[in-house]
Each structure stands twice: as C-alpha cells, then as structure tokens.
Amino acid sequence: MFVARGVKTDHKDLIHDVAFDYYGTRMATCSSDQTVRVWELDAQEGNWNCTASWKAHSGSVWKVTWANPEYGQVIATCSFDRTAAVWEEVVGEGSIGDRISATHWVKRTTLVDSRTSVTDVKFAPRYLGLVLATCSADGFVRIYEAPDVMNLTQWSLQYEIPVKLSCSCIAWNPTYPRHFAPMIAVGTDDSTVDVPKVMIYEFNENLRRWNRIESLKDITDPVNDLSFAPNLGRSHHLLGVATKDLKVVSLEPSMVEDENQVPSSNKVTIRTIAQCPDHNSTVWRVAWNVTGTILASSGDDGCVRLWKGNYMGNWRCVSILRGDGTQANAEPTSAAASATSPVGSFGNSRFMKLGAAAALKQDVVWH
C-alpha cells in the first residue's frame, strides 16, 4: 500500500501552513505552537532537514510565505497575536565547517496595524516590487511596501482597503506587467447568509487606488482559502476557492480595449467552471501545481483530493490521499454504500459498530 514520505516536524501543535520557496528546495512551516520552522531539501536523499526554528509570535502562526529570491531569503508570517512579521535570513558568526548554522533569521519588521488576528499574508508578484498584502479579521486588507529592498526594516502601509467583513484569506493574481492590472482576491469567513464571500480588487493606476471590481455572487458560504492558478499566459485566470465545497472560478478579462473607458477598469467575465462537492464537507485549503492544471484541496473529511480539468472543462477528482499519507483507494460513492449496512437495530433506532464507523472515515462531514 502506498504511503507518502512523512516528515516529523517537531512542532508542538497543529501545523497551519506549509510554504515552498521559488525553487521548491526550501520550505517553511508554521504552527499553533507559535513557532516557524525552515527546512531545506536534501537533493540526494530527498529528505527535508530543519535548518532553523524560532518562536515567531505570541499566538498561533496562521500563514507563512516566501518572497521572491531576488529580494533575498525573506519570509513573512501572520498570527493570531494581531501582527504580521517579516523575517530575513542573515549570515551570522560561525565556522566554515558549520555552514548551515552560520545563518539565522532576523525579524526585520512587525506590522501592527491590525486590531485583530491577521489571517493571511502574501507577497505580491515580483514585478510589483517588494510588496506584501495582509488581511485581518477586522475586515481590512492592508498593502505594505518596502520602498528600499536593501532595507527590510522600513515598510510603509500603502493602502488600507475596507472589506467590511472578517477576512480569512487573500490571493494575488500572478499577473505580469502591461497585461493586466494588479489584482487580489479576498475571501471572508463571515457567516452572514446570501452575501458574496469572495471579492476581487484591482489596482487602478490612474487613480492610484484599489477598486472592488467584482464580487463572486455564486459563493455565499464562508470561504477558507483562495488560490490563483499560476498564469502561464492563459487568456483567463483561474481561482480555486475553498468553501463549503471546492469551486474553480475563471476570470476572463476582456482584451478589447474600449477607447472611451478608463484603461484600467477592464471588464472581467466571471464564470464558475467547476463545483466539486466530493469532500462532502467544508474544504479547508487549496493549492495549484506550477502549471495551474491540477488543483489540490484538503477538507474536513481528512483527505487531500487532487482535481484535474479535461479538454471539455470538466473537473474531476483524480486522486485521494488521506491525512496519514495513505492513498484512499475506494471511490467515495462505493465507500458510502458499504457504510450503510446497519449493524443492529433497536426499535426504529440504528446503531453502528465502532469498527464499521471507523471504516468510513471519508464520510465525515463538517459545515
């Protein structure tokens, strides 16, 4: 039976985020134990070795993210303790034989503008400079910039966008200069009924401000995670949304430039191209592969599911992996069928033996 390679992280509590760097050879993890760990891939062995670990915040660390390597080895974290922080790896004292410990991570700045838990932090695409977006439970998206990339201690709060709903996640559209204006998607975990839960903001170069250009009306359940697919020159953007189920949304900017319009207020055609209820429960995280062709999602059914779109644009679950690293072989439908046989009955009550229930790990459901 297939079992994925597991790495014991030595985190003392739940791991909230895993982030890979630009080259995929370094990894950062963060946890409820308030620490961040940095890992390096051993190219020969394929093992991950922890090279640094430190207490980063005084609360659960929700997210961690890497900056593009052209700005140095820089990560940003955000935490329940209402702050976000930027860390840089620096050369320290140490002998030559001890190359790995010769570096350590230094906190360059603490961003304290939020009055509540900072729920997500993401670096902007590199052509925008060293720019960081955070979102927080008080309903603000904040865009910071380090004007001098040599001095990461100086970050100025450039924009503060009121979303007015408790924000849970944020994603930059990995656009490229001159093609599309910078764009971010913000998700909210607010539980108000029938309110759009994903907002799209676009930067207007002329007015120098972020405008809300769309709200995804299809998504009215609390959103846990968002991810734009890496843009490979497609004519449309793909956004994966983790909510009550998994959704894939396509945003197609109209390429026709209308002379009468303000150049940056491009019309975007939004279409939900996939809705995947297979988790049968709340979806928690989404991640794309580097080409944006396969989407991975994790849900409260304790499984990771991999999704792929075919030529027709139909998205299908191509693989299921359990949290413990094993592959779930049974198709969800057949699993549900075998699970229903009642073991005993008392009057009109149905009981299930524990063993039978344990076999149905996939059927659990969270809302």
Place this chain on the structure above:
Amino acid sequence: MIALGLANGKVILSTFGTTVVSKEFVPKHTRQVNSLQWNRANPNFLAVGLDKARSDFAVSIWDVSLGSKYVNGYHSDVLRPKIELGISETANSVAWVQARSLLVGMNGKHIKLFDLRDSQPKLSSTATTKAVYGICVDNVCAHRVASFAENQVFVWDTRNFEKPFLILNHSKHVSKLGWCPTRAGLLACLEKDSSSLTLHDVNHAVMSTEEGEPAVLERRLTPAYPNELELADSTTVLSSFAWHPTEEHLITTATFNGVIWSSFVYERLTLNWSPTSILGWSDGKRTINFIDNTDDIYTSLDDISVKMKLRAKNGYGLKAQLRDNGNIVADDEDLKNLWTWLDFCKSLTEKEKHHLPSISTVTFPGAQTVLKMESNNGGGVTSTIKSEIINNSSFDLRNSKTYRSEERSFVQQLCGWSVESIHDLQGTPTRKAAIALFHLKLRLAIKILNESDNSIVAMAIAGFSDDQNSLWRELALAKFNQLSDPYIRAIFAFLTEADSNYETILHESELTVADRLGFACSFLPDAKLISFVQEISNDMIKKGNLYGILLTGMTPQSIPLLQRYLNLTADVQSVAVLAIRTMASDIASSAILKLWIERYRDLLDSWKLWDERAEFDILKNRNNPALIPQPEVTVSCNFCGKSISAPGVPGIGRSTQIFSRFITTDVKLKQTSCCPSCRKPLPRCSICLLHMGTILGSGTEQPVVDMYKIGACPEALSWYTWCQTCRHGGHTVHLQQWFRTQAECPVSGCTCKCINLDRVLEFPS
C-alpha cells in the same frame, strides 16, 4: 452499566443485553433527577443532582459497589447515599472534577465546587451565574469547565472561578455541551432544533485577556448521512451527541427520529504545492507528508509540468534542426508532427520563395498566407488569387473539373500531397488510394487497394459508373456511410458526388486537415476555396488544434490558435519555443508572445534549469542584437578610474557578469599587468601576490578537486574574482583553496567573512 435518572427521583442501574434492573437508588423525597454523572477515576461513584425538596439534599453520591442484592423488585436493605450535599437546594447539574471534587450548578444561581477528599465535604469555591446547566469538565485540561444557560455558553477556569473567561453566544438555546476527550479545548455544543453541532476551539481564548474579542475558532459539524437513509430535512434535528472516550475525534450523534451516526472530527489539513512538483500536506498533527513526481501516484496525475521539465532538460526547442525538436516530444503525436511539418515547410519555402510573391517574406507560411487571404473591414475575407480551370476530358469522371494555380499546388505540397510520389505517401493504403483518386488516377487507386487487403473495396470501385441512375450508384450512396475507414468513405463520396460541392468530404472530420485542404485545392473554385479555408481555420482555432498551423502558418494569425492550445493544455513551453524559433520577427510587436516567453523563462528559472534558460535567451535574441544587454561590469583602475579593458574597444564582450574574464593562458588577448591608461599596476591576487593579468605558469597549481566534480571549467579557475564587501580578491583557484579551510578574508587585518556572505544555492545535480 448505565444509570438512568427517573422523574420520580429514582436512579436505576441497568446493563445492556438483559433489561433487568440491577440496582435502584431512591431519595427520601420524590422529585426529578436533573443530572447524573459517573466518576471516571473511581467508577463506583455516581453523583446525582436532584430537584429541590424541603429538608432533603440536592446532591447525593452513591457508591454502587455497596449495598445488597436487588431481589424481586426490593432491596434487602435500604441503601444510603455515601455523601449528600446542599440541603433544601436545587442541583441543576453535576460534574466530577478529577477523582474527588464535584461541581454543582445550584438553584439557578451558583456553581459550587465541592472538595470531597475529606469525609466532610468542603465548599472550595463558588461562582455566581445563571449558567448552571450542563456543567462539563475538560478531561484533557481539568481546570477548564463549561456550562450554559439559555443561548449562552460560559467557559470557566476553576482556578479563577469568580468570572467566566469566555462567554460564547449562540443564536438558539443550547441543549448540550461536551468537551472532546482526546483533544484539549475543543467544546462541542448542541443547539435546540438544530441539525448540526457547533465546535468551539477555546485554546486561543486563554491569551486574549484584555479585550472582549471572541478568540474562539468555530466550526460546524453536520453528520453526513449516507443517501440510503433518505432523511427529510425536518428529521435531521439532533437530539443528543457524545464523544467517544478513547477513539480519537469520534463523535456520535442522535436525531429525534432515532438515527444514530458516528462522525470523525478531523483536524484541518494544510497543503501546498512546490514548483518542483512536490506536494506536501499535514496530517492534522505534527507530520507533513510528501509526494513528488518520482511516486507512482504522481505519475497517474499526468502533470504537464513534469513533462515540460523533462523536455526542457532534453533541450526541447533548442535543437538546431527543427525536426529534432519533434523527437523530444515523440510522446505527443501532434507536437511531433508539427515540428516535422515546420522543418518541411521551411525547406519547401526556401525552394519556392522566388516563384511565389505571396510567401517571399514569410518563413513558415500557412494556406492563408499562400492564398493571399486578407480580412477586409466587414469581417469577411478576400483574396486576389486567380486559378485556371482544367477540364479533364481524358478521365471518364463526370465531375472532372479541377483548378490549378501556383499557389494551390504549393498549398498541396504543404499538405504533403505530391503527384509524383503517391507510393511514398505516409499512412494507410486507403489514404494512398484516396489521394490517387483525388489526382484522378482511378486505376492507380484500384491498384493500390488491390495490393493491400482491400480488394473487395477495389472491386466495388471498379464497378464505378457515372450514370446518375445506375444501380452501382444507388447502392454506394446507401451504404458508404456505414464504412468504418474514412478514406474509403471519401472515395465513395467522391465517386458518387453529384453537384461538385463535395460537402461530405470537406466536412469528414476523420480525414486529416491536410487531406481535406489538399482536396479543396484541387476541386473547389476560388471563392469556395477561400471560404473553406477560412471556415476550417476558425474551427481549428476554436479547438486549439495544432494541425491548424497548416492553415495559419507561423504568422501572427496563428496566435489565437496557440492561445487556445495553451488555454487547454497549459503547455507554455511549446508555444514559447515555437515563438522564438518560428516567429522571431513578430515577438517585438506582440505582447502575448512576450508574455509566453517570459512565463517560460520564469518556469525554467524556478526549476533551476538556468543553462537551458540561457540557451533559450541566446536563440531568442540571435536575430536581434539590439536585445543583447550591454556589458554590465567593468573593472576600473584604482588610480585613474578608467576601465582596464582594452582601450579603443570599449566593452565589447570583454567583461561580463561577476567574473572579469582574464584568461591568463591566452596570449592573444595580450593581458597586461598594468592599467592601459595610466600604466599603474593592477591589483594583486591576495594569495599569490601576483598582479592581476600576470600570466600564471602552467601547472603551478593543483586546482581544487571538487571543482571538477561539479563540472566547472578549469579555465575559470584562473579568472580574477573578489569579495563584493571587502573588495579583496585574487585568482579563483587560490581563493577556493583558501576558503576551503578559512572563513575570513586572506588579506591581513581584514576580518570580512567573505565566504559566508553570499550563500550560493546548490546547482542541480
């Protein structure tokens, strides 16, 4: 054994299996039992909370191991509670805290904590609150207690019992609470008339003491019933729930109509995907699992990025011969054919360039270019092509009118059609036969069919009759649609065609585009041919079909087609290398091409395929010297400040990147050890103390061995290099030997830790 509290105050012990009441505890006064709880640490003790009764106790604790047998519905002697508490009071709920303390919610006003270690129970602390119901204690963290009243849930810390440290508001009245026994701080809460449970994670609340912000993570759990149960919405209202005491994360829920269902409460998993195809996800605890493209399970995903990386490593798009690039993508028939065709198209165009004005400026023309098709303002397409009409009287086909022009025959050549060499054509015998027939060589077609195992078809064709009303025609028309081979179908369609429209053949989707186009070039009049080409290329663009390149050529017209292909496949690699190999002149004017190229370069960079990226850049800029960056680094003399590169030829490819290229063994470069402007000596190597530019004697140094292992070229070892911080330097080979054992700069008195300053990321092996 289960204990049941009855409305009349009796507590009955019973077991599963038999319904015999094994024991019965009776209070002195009859009233309702509000709450019952077994002591976990001491399983003989059962605490019972009762309604108010004058001069009786509200809480009684029974030791079930005492007492006598229960015979015939009567006890042989009267049982007495072991401990009794709270005379003339109401106990709304009771809960044990570890072995020897009891929490009691009393009179709707207080929660009292009793210490039962002494024989005489002692009141250790009291909290005044209306939330006296459903007291429960977190087993993982015993000082954490929850209780509720109406729609509020209070969470208490028994060490600081004056006020609750957390109040959770619910929209409906709460009916039951329960701490998860296997995970700290997870409180399940059931509301009235609700079909789901609310789970609160209160771990974080501990820290937020200052302000009254809700610091609780909330989740909702709705049991996922299998479809077979077919529950109506109204019947899924939950009546109760219970955590499994030992099985991790297992919770059992019950509904009012008697469905009992177990659910697992998983920790939330996080996951991410690296650019190098590593997928990592957490297991909800402290382990992260990984799979990557070396795993079988990953292979089944058929990830295009893995394919692209492998192709890039094999030099896809960088091979000098266009055809060779096709061999790298041999697993993709369409791409392979495209590269082969491009190669063919290039050589053909070279040959025919001078005859045909329409292709004189294009390297990779498609049918649209050759036929001089131009879109006019109205959205339609016009062409200035003129063809001569040939009436093939020699052939006994009725519809033997064909068209000819230079352009048409060139397009046919692009399609791989050639009159001379039908036998050399690729494909099945039926294709050969069909093409022979389309060249009006009926006998040849029959011969080809006869030689293959299609002699029956050959026989049928031989019976061809041009008579509109012949039996042959009637039968052929009726039957040929049922044939499976598209070429045989095309043969019959051609032979039975009545009105020279050839719709069946032109829209036979199983024929290749090339064959349909070749056919159209012979048999369609100019206007029809143009509209056919336009129609079919629009269709190809819509499908993102690479065979459409035959129609568009590698010209700006092909961009929409490639865009569609990219949208469908995400194969940015192919479109980027096609762009630099075949559309180099269009790159500057097309933002989309630039975007594709940039994205592919970025991918190569993130895969650390820097060499491939550099080769790609070289090919990209080969025809455009303006794009080659200016020299980026010059070394200037310490004394006069002028560049020490050879004077007169300022900065032509002499010093690039970080290494100042002074190959000391190359005498032709005439390296000097002094500044060409002021004749002052150049800097010295800090190790051998020779001036930069001095010729190193051969064999004076043994180079560092491991440099060879990583494949560095030996010549680079004698380049002059320096530390950017302290600006001391020397010959690369010398410095490497020095820094193998030292961290500090070799210059006396300089404490710069040169070698630690720039950590070079490892090269891919």
